[in-house]
Amino acid sequence: MMSCLALLLLLLLSSLAFCFVAAMNHGVWTNGKPLIGVNTWCDDDICGLFDRCPASLIMEMADGLVNTGMRDVGASLIELDDCWSDTSRDANGNLQPDPTLFPNGLKPVIDYVHSKGLKFGLYLCIGTKTCRKGRPGSFGHYDKDAKWLESLGVDLIKVDNCNRPGGYTEQQLYCNFSHYLNQSSYPIYFSACEWGVGNIEEWGPQCVDSWRVQMDHLCFYWLPTKAAGKGFGQGTWQIIKYIETLPPGKWGSRNFIGDPDFLMTLFKPTMTFIQSRTEFSFWSLWSSPLVMATRDYNISQEKAAIVLNKAVIAIDQDDLVIPGWKAYNNSDNSGQIWIKPLAAHGGNSAAVLFWNRLVFSTTNVSFTINWRDTLGFNVDTDDTDATLLVFDLWSSDPNHGVEVSANQTYSVSDVVPEDVKLLKVICPNGPCLKGWWN
Ligand code: GLA
DSSP states (O other): OHHHHHHHHHHHHHHHHHHHHHHHHSSGGGTTSOOEEEESTTTTTTTTTSOOOOHHHHHHHHHHHHHTSTGGGTOOEEEEOTTOBOSSOOTTSOOOBOTTTOTTOSHHHHHHHHHTTOEEEEEEESSSBOTTTTOBOOTTOHHHHHHHHHHHTOOEEEEEOTTOOTTOOHHHHHHHHHHHHTTSSSOOEEEEESTTOTTHHHHHHHHOSEEEOSSEEOSOSSOOOSSSSSSSEEOHHHHHHHHTTSOTTTSOBTTBEEEOOOBOTTOTTTOOHHHHHHHHHHHHHTTOOEEEOSOOTTOOHHHHHHHTOHHHHHHHTOTTOOOOEEEEEOTTSSEEEEEEEEOTGGGOEEEEEEEEOOOSOOOOEEEEEOHHHHHOOOOOTTOTTOEEEEEETTSSOTTOEEEEESSSOEEEEEEOTTOEEEEEEEOSSSOSSTTSOO
């Protein structure tokens, strides 16, 4: 009897300890919400092509987040992607940066990032080698690497899935690394870049803070791959098409953020203003990380208009942290409407996105909807005077709401190809979309 009690106590204590340890990873400085920031991968090194990410670039990026005002609208992360490391570990078996890029090591760079009130993220790989040029991976060194990251003050790791040795599942390796990361004296965010394979939807919430739902977002709006969804990498349009296949509203959540990969906002010369705005709108509608892989310093006016739009960022950062879903498809597939329930305004609001999905086209798309029948809005048909308050988030005055009848049709005309119209709607009688807010 005594031994049974002792066993029970032990089990209870160990599960409490597990809860405590597991909770360390989660929330962190993001409060469980999507990250905002910049990543080096498609900056000066053009997605790894030139293999260049020196210390000075990281510092310029940190300055950029401050000087552009991005930090003021919620950006907090400088993420150093693949290409930072030397080709081998040091004599003690620790990872070490490429001495030509980081002659004084990583610490001064990380300290500089911290001095700007920002967080520092570092790329690692779960396998034996990283994806680009086979730099050292973390396999067999998770414990050691976790301690090394802690000694440097790293705040986040992006962990890639290249060169994973046979005989192990993603779950085993990512959760094992997570276990060691949880032993650090401060919380380190675990951003899993394992491309949405190995049923991460099921085990991921216990081990990581965000998960890459598909392969790379390459720096194009339209770039089809052989396999839909999880190909070698694809354009914005193809990612939207893939996200359409995921369980509506369920593939991301607070503390387990769904990450369609970084934004290519105005990556020159491949992303236009409209394409970038569409990309930013969808990522926000999905409550996905707004981590931009294009340079933030010397930010252009047109780029600033996208990345500093507080009203759109508020959709991304909404407390419900629910990825919006497709609610309507034009019969000729030229346009779609996506919706997302919001916690804002006491839960009585939603975001609605109208998208012209035509490419290589000059045809505008118009929409006429009925709030209840087309979008499933909670509208009382008997209340003929009921109004909704509609905010056009990409207009020159996104905080100006316009009253529209809840029971009459609503039209959006002439959305140009590849563009969106993004609205926030406040509903008069409770949640706009029932069942998502209580
Ligand atoms: C993979 C990842 C990318 C990037 C590169 C670096 O392709 O999915 O996001 O980190 O590796 O090699």
